[in-house]
Amino acid sequence: MWTLRLLSVLLLAACVLGGAVPAKPAIEDEDEHMHPDLRSNARTRARIIEGEETQDYWLSASKRHILEKLNYVRNERRAKNIILFLGDGMGLATLAAARSYVGGEEQKLSFEEFPYTGLSKTYCVDKIVPDSASTSTSYLCGVKANYGTIGVNAHVRRGDCQAMANSTNHVFSVGKWAMDAGKAAGLVTTTRVTHASPAGVYAHTADREWENNAVLEEACGEQAEELDDIAVQLIHGEVGSKLKVILGGGKRSFYDPQFYDKGRRTDGRDLVAEFEALSEGNTFVKTQKKLLKVNVNETDRLLGLFSKSHLHYHLEQLADPDNNEPTLEQMTEKAIEMLQKEENGYFLFVEGGKIDISHHDTMARIALDETAEFSKAIKRARELTNLEDTLIVVTSDHSHTFSVGGYQPRGSDIFGEAEAKGTDGKPYLALSYANGKSFDQYYDTEGHERFDLSSLLSEDAAQLFPATAPLESETHGGEDVGVFASGPWAHLFTGVYEQNTIPHLLAFAACVGDGKTACD
Numbered sequence: 301m302w303t304l305r306l307l308s309v310l311l312l313a314a315c316v317l318g319g320a321v322p323a324k325p326a327i328e329d330e331d332e333h334m335h336p337d338l339r340s341n342a343r344t345r346a347r348i349i350e351g352e353e354t355q356d357y358w359l360s361a362s363k364r365h366i367l368e369k370l371n372y373v374r375n376e377r378r379a380k381n382i383i384l385f386l387g388d389g390m391g392l393a394t395l396a397a398a399r400s401y402v403g404g405e406e407q408k409l410s411f412e413e414f415p416y417t418g419l420s421k422t423y424c425v426d427k428i429v430p431d432s433a434s435t436s437t438s439y440l441c442g443v444k445a446n447y448g449t450i451g452v453n454a455h456v457r458r459g460d461c462q463a464m465a466n467s468t469n470h471v472f473s474v475g476k477w478a479m480d481a482g483k484a485a486g487l488v489t490t491t492r493v494t495h496a497s498p499a500g501v502y503a504h505t506a507d508r509e510w511e512n513n514a515v516l517e518e519a520c521g522e523q524a525e526e527l528d529d530i531a532v533q534l535i536h537g538e539v540g541s542k543l544k545v546i547l548g549g550g551k552r553s554f555y556d557p558q559f560y561d562k563g564r565r566t567d568g569r570d571l572v573a574e575f576e577a578l579s580e581g582n583t584f585v586k587t588q589k590k591l592l593k594v595n596v597n598e599t600d601r602l603l604g605l606f607s608k609s610h611l612h613y614h615l616e617q618l619a620d621p622d623n624n625e626p627t628l629e630q631m632t633e634k635a636i637e638m639l640q641k642e643e644n645g646y647f648l649f650v651e652g653g654k655i656d657i658s659h660h661d662t663m664a665r666i667a668l669d670e671t672a673e674f675s676k677a678i679k680r681a682r683e684l685t686n687l688e689d690t691l692i693v694v695t696s697d698h699s700h701t702f703s704v705g706g707y708q709p710r711g712s713d714i715f716g717e718a719e720a721k722g723t724d725g726k727p728y729l730a731l732s733y734a735n736g737k738s739f740d741q742y743y744d745t746e747g748h749e750r751f752d753l754s755s756l757l758s759e760d761a762a763q764l765f766p767a768t769a770p771l772e773s774e775t776h777g778g779e780d781v782g783v784f785a786s787g788p789w790a791h792l793f794t795g796v797y798e799q800n801t802i803p804h805l806l807a808f809a810a811c812v813g814d815g816k817t818a819c820d
Contacts (some may be wrong), residue, residue, distance in 0.1 A: 387694065481813075
């Protein structure tokens, strides 16, 4: 409206002054800026799949999709087994870019073939954009919580030792609900097993950083005597002490330095030895070879810690001839072998945690490779399990400020330059972040202009991608994340819903917990 009024004033002024009527705004030019014709600038020919240039190709594809949907039969059997896959930091932009990485924009990741999809709202009680601790409480315990806290309700704020000590503030995961119903439970992660996401299965803490006694005691002082750090809760806690399989990284929080030189405990304890002493059937492994050789029929409980902290990125593992860390797919397969022995079924949590960590460092190449590895683990899990009795749900805890932009041709390098240049005459990348530590690498803070990134591009997996605002670590994003489901009651996971709904839907399908279930 204000534009029309301004135009009227200008016309009136022109008439009064005897001047020319102002030219009509160049709407066509504005549209050209928004949707430029890049044919003359094309550096690469777009990859066209045979038949795509015809309408029949697309019409036939749509008809096939409709028939597939019509042929789906809702599975309303009780879910004997539940597997929850968590792609940490795997937002929708990451999925779109990962398709290009694995072969093309028209490709699908394994879980995108699942018949039912939804969207999860990820905010936590006190933040619009959440962290992985509060979200783990949400998608595992069914309750939204405060930023930085795990397995507690929102009466507990981050760092509140006293509120953490009050057990009435503790909330329990769907893993415990499953165990209470006679099922087994376990977890797998590429991060530390005491990290924010896996800790949601078994821990109750006012601060995600309290993974060992040293940091807990520093924060809570004398009150720490009545509190357990996350690693102790995993070995001796109400839930952790009953988990059948625990695979990931993070040895440092389980040892005093006298037992492991990189240990961070200061209480003289060796929690791994304590785990082994709990039962003759408990087995500890620390290498890929040992893991693959585990005889599940002779193992009651399995603990695998394969690195000091997080496991290395998959691309780092490939580049290291001495690598002895397992892949996410290998850990997932061994976990399923362990749990399939259980007559009453199981709950398994599997996290592809280093999607998130690489995004925090603006390392897009690694983030997409970790997403591809995550997809492989899900594909293997679906192959190893029965679609009729095993519900598999795939989701994320939050997204990142990662984006895919530009109008580059189909089939071009997703890590390369966009097709057009910026108004400063310099190229920009198709992949970028709203903030992060790479700001200074792409922007000349003294000259107040962008560097010409043509000289910055490389094939290095650890290459940083541009960030608009300078931060030491790139932040999470606040938009909804995808949910993909296959198996019994998978159709319940459609729509847009609060993230804390997820474990209640899992529990409904498996007839566990104290809420309404499929068995009612």
